[in-house]
Amino acid sequence: DAGVTQSPTHLIKTRGQQVTLRCSPKSGHDTVSWYQQALGQGPQFIFQYYEEEERQRGNFPDRFSGHQFPNYSSELNVNALLLGDSALYLCASSLEGNSGNTIYFGEGSWLTVV
């Protein structure tokens, strides 16, 4: 059983460009959340998708957007990249409706903005 998979693993973008990161949740999981982890800090919640809709959102600007597909996979899009967007982006998956379940994380996508 594959866990949470993310792509790409590493990427370098230039300021002002746009980036798309992808996530496939653990088999059977229907909820996908995205987190940003800046160097030396804890992960910060960006948003969460369930039933193809954004259900919760953290304190991130509208440049950050996402999508969830019918197969539960998800994309994170960041427009007009800033140097400060350089971070590890983590995808987490879980099963809705079960407060005792485990939230699983992928290995992350390392984004460097130059």
Next chain:
Amino acid sequence: GNSVTQMEGPVTLSEEAFLTINCTYTATGYPSLFWYVQYPGEGLQLLLKATKADDKGSNKGFEATYRKETTSFHLEKGSVQVSDSAVYFCALREYGNKLVFGAGTILRVKS
């Protein structure tokens, strides 16, 4: 809002030493609590969890007890190994499976 505070690192220990990493939280109600570990260059792995007061989570020799009186969830291990060197994150779960993390504590174990 809810928050998690961890002791600052880095924590540097010799192999076989006793480990404690302090974690306290501020939250409405009694959220589930977690410790995640991040090895160099990797994502987050769940280390242990506790879902209600007085629960003790344990895994790989690590333990943490959910203390509602002191709103704490300190991580302990009786004898650390070099392979335990990593960053440890304390977290609480809010409604809807959203996690709130502490800033992380770097652990370095010397042989």
